[in-house]
């Protein structure tokens with residue numbers, strides 16, 4: 001069996017990816033921490049009409065022992081991956097000084113270490129025409145005071161997967177850098193606090209997913225959904241750090257989120 005592996009499948013964006021991919025005919029391999037949520041998602045997708053197989057594996061991505069157990073078990077099945085969607089991510093946002101050491105390790109592990117580890121694993125069980133979509137963020141396109149760990153780990157993903165495109169020239173490898181996506185209550189509030197620009201930057205998960213899959217199928221390096229976000233990205237390239245980081249520091253110091 002050839003599966004599309006989706007991390008963070010049980011989150012807001014992950015679910016939207018799963019719906020689109022499953023309806024498009026992919027067999028899905030779902031991961032997330034909660035077995036209950038994974039089973040519920042599988043049942044929901046099957047209820048819409050069974051179009052393919054759905055397997056799942058509950059996994060805390062920060063736990064390397066669990067990751068390796070999963071890799072070993074999957075290796076024993078003889079199955080392969082046709083695609084990997086790296087969606088899992090932790091968007092904790094607060095002043096760096098307010099983090100505990102555990103929270104620093106947790107966020108870096110989910111966003112960076114686990115993404116690289118899962119990618120390495122999926123590559124070694126890839127089938128023909130394997131492709132990788134990784135969810136970064138607009139926050140990864142510039143340094144962001146008060147969102148520094150998120151911004152740094154998402155920037156690392158952009159550099160890593162851009163590099164990988166030159167190591168695996170036969171594969172399609174795309175990075176998705178969305179603005180706000182109203183997936184959780186705290187993110188919806190956050191978009192509201194940003195006001196006019198927050199609303200311009202925000203796009204529904206279904207819209208983001210369609211743009212991402214289209215970009216991946218065309219092997220685009222970076223997909224930035226929405227005209228406003230593309231405009232901001234262009235301005236970021238011209239503006240000096242003093243201006244862009246100063247703007248972010250002023251506005252982002254007023255808000256925080258910690259959903260994990």
Ligand SMILES: NC(=O)c1ccc[n+]([C@@H]2O[C@H](COP(=O)([O-])OP(=O)(O)OC[C@H]3O[C@@H](n4cnc5c(N)ncnc54)[C@H](OP(=O)(O)O)[C@@H]3O)[C@@H](O)[C@H]2O)c1
Nearest residue numbers: 008010011012013033034060061087088089137180181183
């Ligand atoms: N929403 C936005 O505004 C926005 C904007 C730009 C980029 N993004 C990125 O989009 C991705 C999805 O975000 P979302 O909005 O859908 O958030 P979400 O609903 O909170 O989903 C996050 C997903 O990551 C998984 N996850 C977190 N920690 C994990 C761990 N230790 N082990 C395994 N899985 C773990 C969660 O699994 P559980 O169900 O087990 O918790 C969940 O499925 C993230 O990478 C995020 O950075 C989001």
